[in-house]
Amino acid sequence: MDFGPHLFLAMLEGAITAAVLALTAVGLSIVFGIMRVVNVAHGEFFMLGAVLAWWIATIVGGPPALGFVMALVFAPVLTGLLAALADWLVLRRIHYDPERTILATIGLLYVIQQATLMTFGPEARPVEAPFNQRIALPWFEWGADGFALIWPWGLGTTTYKLAVIVAAVMILLALWVLMTRTRIGLIMRATQLDREMAVAHAIPVEKVYAMVFALGAGLAALGGVLTVPIQQAHYLMGGDPLLLSFIVVIIGGLGSVVGTVVAALLIGMSDGIISVFFSPTLAKILATLFVAFVLIFRPQGLFGQRAS
Amino acid sequence: MTPGGHSFLSSAPFRSVLLHGSIVLLLALLFGVLPEYHSGNLARIMVLAVYAMGYNVLFGYTGLLSLGHALFFAAGMYGLGLTMYWLDASPAPGMLAGLISALVVSAIIGSLALRTTGVAFMIVTLMFAQAGFLTILLLGEYTRGDEGFVLQQADRVLFGFDLTQPAVRYASALMLFSLCLALVAVLVQSRFGKTLVAIRENEERARMLGYDVLRHKWLAVIVSGTLSGASGAAYALLFGYAGATFATVQYSIFPLLWVLLGGAGTTIGPLIGTVFMFYLIDISSQFTSAYLLIAGIILILLTLFAPQGLAGVIRKRLIPWLP
Numbered sequence: 006m007d008f009g010p011h012l013f014l015a016m017l018e019g020a021i022t023a024a025v026l027a028l029t030a031v032g033l034s035i036v037f038g039i040m041r042v043v044n045v046a047h048g049e050f051f052m053l054g055a056v057l058a059w060w061i062a063t064i065v066g067g068p069p070a071l072g073f074v075m076a077l078v079f080a081p082v083l084t085g086l087l088a089a090l091a092d093w094l095v096l097r098r099i100h101y102d103p104e105r106t107i108l109a110t111i112g113l114l115y116v117i118q119q120a121t122l123m124t125f126g127p128e129a130r131p132v133e134a135p136f137n138q139r140i141a142l143p144w145f146e147w148g149a150d151g152f153a154l155i156w157p158w159g160l161g162t163t164t165y166k167l168a169v170i171v172a173a174v175m176i177l178l179a180l181w182v183l184m185t186r187t188r189i190g191l192i193m194r195a196t197q198l199d200r201e202m203a204v205a206h207a208i209p210v211e212k213v214y215a216m217v218f219a220l221g222a223g224l225a226a227l228g229g230v231l232t233v234p235i236q237q238a239h240y241l242m243g244g245d246p247l248l249l250s251f252i253v254v255i256i257g258g259l260g261s262v263v264g265t266v267v268a269a270l271l272i273g274m275s276d277g278i279i280s281v282f283f284s285p286t287l288a289k290i291l292a293t294l295f296v297a298f299v300l301i302f303r304p305q306g307l308f309g310q311r312a313s
Numbered sequence: 314m315t316p317g318g319h320s321f322l323s324s325a326p327f328r329s330v331l332l333h334g335s336i337v338l339l340l341a342l343l344f345g346v347l348p349e350y351h352s353g354n355l356a357r358i359m360v361l362a363v364y365a366m367g368y369n370v371l372f373g374y375t376g377l378l379s380l381g382h383a384l385f386f387a388a389g390m391y392g393l394g395l396t397m398y399w400l401d402a403s404p405a406p407g408m409l410a411g412l413i414s415a416l417v418v419s420a421i422i423g424s425l426a427l428r429t430t431g432v433a434f435m436i437v438t439l440m441f442a443q444a445g446f447l448t449i450l451l452l453g454e455y456t457r458g459d460e461g462f463v464l465q466q467a468d469r470v471l472f473g474f475d476l477t478q479p480a481v482r483y484a485s486a487l488m489l490f491s492l493c494l495a496l497v498a499v500l501v502q503s504r505f506g507k508t509l510v511a512i513r514e515n516e517e518r519a520r521m522l523g524y525d526v527l528r529h530k531w532l533a534v535i536v537s538g539t540l541s542g543a544s545g546a547a548y549a550l551l552f553g554y555a556g557a558t559f560a561t562v563q564y565s566i567f568p569l570l571w572v573l574l575g576g577a578g579t580t581i582g583p584l585i586g587t588v589f590m591f592y593l594i595d596i597s598s599q600f601t602s603a604y605l606l607i608a609g610i611i612l613i614l615l616t617l618f619a620p621q622g623l624a625g626v627i628r629k630r631l632i633p634w635l636p
Contacts, residue, residue, distance in 0.1 A: 043432055098617055103432050104378055108573070109616040111566060115609025122603045248443070251436065290447045297440040301428045 010144045010160045011281070017142075019277020021166050021235070024173035025228045027269035029246050030253040031177065032224030034265040035184075037254065039197040039217045042096065042106040046113040048247025050222040053084045054229025055238040056121055059130050070135035073234070080230045081223040088222030089215045096218070097211055114243075121240040134165040134234035169231050176227060177266065184262070193217060225250075248289075249276070252296045258305055325502060329580075329636055333498050336581060337491045344483050356483045358584075358591050359490040360547050361567075365575070365583030366497050367540025368568035373578035374501060375533040376513030380435045380565050381422070381442030382541050387449065387560035388418040389542025391456065394555035398462055399455065404471040408546055415542020416535060418445075423534030427527060439562065446560040461556020469550060482551050489547050490584075493540055498580050500536070501636055509533055510578075541568070563605075570608060573615050576624025580636050585623050 033047045057080035062072030091113055099105045141161040143154045184190040196203045196213045204210055228246065229238075236242070253272050257264030272292070279288035340359065344352050364386055371377050392414030393407040402410065426437045449456045456462075469476040476482055500506045508529055511519045520526045549555040558564070567590075568583075575586025593611070598604040619626065628635040 043436070095613055095617060104435070105616050105620070107378075107380075107432065107435060108569070109613055112609045112612030112616065115605050116613065119603035119606035119609060123601060123606070127602075251440075255436070284451065286447050286451045290444050290451065293440045293444040293447070297425070297437045297444070300433050300437050300440075301425055304429065304433060 007157070010157045012278070013142070013144065014160055015278045015281035016274060017162055017166075018281070019274035021169055021273075022277050023270045023273020024170045025232050026246070026249055026253060026273045027266050028173050028176060028231070029225045029228040030250040030257075030265050030269050031180065031262055032221035032228075033250045034254045034257070034262055035193075035224075036218060036221035038262070039193055040101055040214050042101050042103060043110070044218070044221065045107055045110040045247070046091075046117060047221070047225055047250060048243030048245070049114050049117040050084050050088060050225035050243075051229040051232075051246040052121065052238075052240065052243035053087070053117065053222075054080045054226030055132075055233040055242060056125050056229075056240070057083055057226070058230045058233045059125075059132050059238045062132050069133035073132065073135040073230075076132070076230050077227070081226040084226035085219035085223035089219040092215045092218040097214070101214070118240055118243065125238075125240055127240065129237035129239040131237045132233045134163075136164055136168075137234070138164045140164060140167075165234060169235075172231060176224075180224070181262075189216075248293070249273075252292050255296050256299055325634070325636070328634060329498050329502060332636070333494055333580065336584070337487070337494065340487055340490070344480070344487075349479060352483055353479060354591065354595065356479075356486040356551065357548075358587050359486040360544055360551060361571070361591070362584045362587040363490055363493045363547070364541050364544035365568045365571040365587050366493055366580075367537045367542075367544065369572045369577060369579075369583045370497065370500070370509075370540065371533050371537035372569065372572055373576075373582070374506060374513060375509045375530060375537075377530065377533070378435055378569075379426075379438040379537075380562070380569070381426075381438030381440075381445075382538070382568055383560050383562065383564035384422065384438075384442040384445040385415050385419050385538035385541035386545035386548075386564060387445060388538075389415040389545030389547075390549045390555050390559055391449070391545075392542065393546035394462065394464065394549045395455065397464055397468060397550075398555075401468075404469060404476070404550055408550065411542055411546025411549075412539060415545070416539045419535050419538020419542070420531075423531045423538070427530050427534065439565070442560070442565055443562065446557060446562075449557045449560050456555075456557065459557050461554055461558070464549065464553045464555070466553070469553060471550075476551055477553070486547070486551060489543065493543065494580065494584075497540075498636065501580060505529070505532070513578075566608075566612075570612055573620070573622055574611065576622030576626070576628070579622075579624040579628060582622055582624035589623070 029047070029051055032050070033044060036042065036044050036047075058073070058076035061076040061079055062069070065072040065075050095109050095113070096106055099109060139161055140163065141156050144157050144160060145152060145154055184194065192203075192208055192213055193216075195206070196208060196210055200210060203213075225246070229242075249272060253268045254265055256272065257266070257268030276288060276292070279285075279291075340355070343355060347355065364382075367385070368379075368382050371379055389411040393404075393411035396402040396410040397404070397407040422438070422441050426434055426441065429437050450458045466477050471485070474481045474485075476485060501510075508519065508524055511522075511524070512526055512529060516526055545559065548559075571586035571590050572583055573586070574589055575584065576582030590608070590611075593607050594604050597607045615622070621629065624635060
């Protein structure tokens with residue numbers, strides 16, 4: 006393949022990474038924004054989504070589409086319930102102290118990951134996509150006869166991959182409606198703005214926190230379910246989404262949902278492109294160092310406003 | 314309170330010498346008593362306890378929670394390992410190279426990461442350590458990446474002593490441990506150590522009193538990082554292996570666990586925590602491959618119920634003067 010079609014393909018793959026990443030990172034971002042805690046176990050919720058999708062699809066059986074749709078509904082709900090339970094049992098009891106929450110969620114990370122290893126096992130297991138037609142994509146060329154469309158070998162994608170992008174956009178829009186147009190969203194935003202004032206107005210802050218934690222985990226799980234037909238379910242698959250979500254949330258400005266989505270696009274696309282043309286390890290080194298330096302020299306994020 | 318000998322016997326330096334001296338003596342005697350499997354374990358524990366003590370200087374005494382100490386451990390490990398493996402250096406200069414590399418790395422990371430505080434400090438140290446781990450993988454040609462490399466038995470001879478002999482290995486681990494324990498015991502009683510505690514308790518007040526807080530924190534990072542590096546270098550030297558596993562996030566979490574379990578801000582806590590955790594994992598790994606489950610559960614339980622750790626409980630209930 007020539008450079009042009011190759012770059013196009015890399016961008017397409019990058020867009021899929023960015024779509025899943027946006028979901029996962031927005032989950033981390035609303036938890037940080039509203040609860041003011043960093044959830045280190047976030048990647049494990051992503052992994053749980055993928056693993057539960059495999060369980061559900063296996064139990065349901067039948068045509069792949071049925072199992073997948075069931076997984077799309079129930080995996081995030083189950084993960085969310087588990088997260089709410091963790092919030093109720095652990096985080097509530099340490100009063101959401103920032104540093105102790107990080108320690109507790111590191112513990113939670115190990116518990117979820119190792120419990121998955123004990124039940125699901127160390128194998129990677131696939132979930133079949135509900136539909137998966139190949140689409141060959143055209144590319145233009147200035148040949149001897151002027152402008153012409155060609156179909157380079159290897160340049161293509163699948164209907165499922167395109168559907169992931171569409172699904173991610175729709176879920177993010179639904180989240181936006183939830184946060185800005187519903188009463189529950191209003192309560193969440195009120196809690197984010199001023200916790201004390203929310204308590205004074207009889208908002209059950211602890212319930213809101215449990216719900217936000219569940220919502221964040223559910224979004225990560227959705228990312229996991231959408232990923233699992235492309236990348237198999239494995240108990241260690243939570244590491245990369247965690248790292249990338251951290252990077253995205255920090256660059257987008259901690260707690261800013263719009264900044265997070267923009268940063269997810271940026272990081273997803275550049276990760277796709279750098280990984281295709283350079284070493285993926287080098288791409289990760291540059292990304293982690295970049296995050297460290299953003300935090301050191303521009304703690305409000307690249308798109309955030311400096312706090313007054 | 315009372316003049317004369319009595320006040321000396323109950324003075325802080327005397328108690329400190331007595332307490333730490335008897336721990337070292339106990340560890341020396343244990344070698345004769347324990348079967349070979351357990352004395353081998355104890356040698357490993359003593360080396361790792363040095364890592365925990367280093368971590369404790371920063372976390373327990375200065376109040377800075379780092380999630381990236383594996384970088385300093387690995388700096389010591391590869392500082393020694395690479396000079397011995399590629400330059401055929403003998404253990405003494407190898408050890409020096411390990412210490413210097415940990416010192417330089419911690420000085421640089423400290424000067425950058427200390428511009429942040431709290432949660433940001435945790436994430437920045439985590440990110441630097443992750444970048445370090447990935448760099449070890451990237452330079453796989455020299456570091457052999459994940460696979461790591463073995464230091465040959467013939468090269469691991471220090472001043473004529475064969476470090477692969479169990480007794481020599483145990484004695485070397487004990488010497489390193491005692492040296493570092495003494496260093497930390499003196500440090501925490503010194504002006505410098507007391508200032509670190511003052512910063513931990515109330516940073517603003519320490520600054521108001523005229524202490525250069527940033528400089529003290531920076532020196533604490535360097536002491537902490539260099540001790541961690543000493544542990545990493547000794548680990549590679551005594552057990553003959555260096556690999557990228559030791560630079561992973563997991564190895565940044567371990568010293569945190571050891572110190573939390575043993576008791577942050579106490580001199581003996583790191584040893585206690587390392588012993589308990591080592592054997593918990595050793596025993597549970599006989600039953601399941603998911604032995605890290607134990608680490609997770611303990612971390613959650615500690616955060617919930619005993620943030621002061623075992624030595625913290627001892628200090629609260631039994632021995633209020635525990636340093």
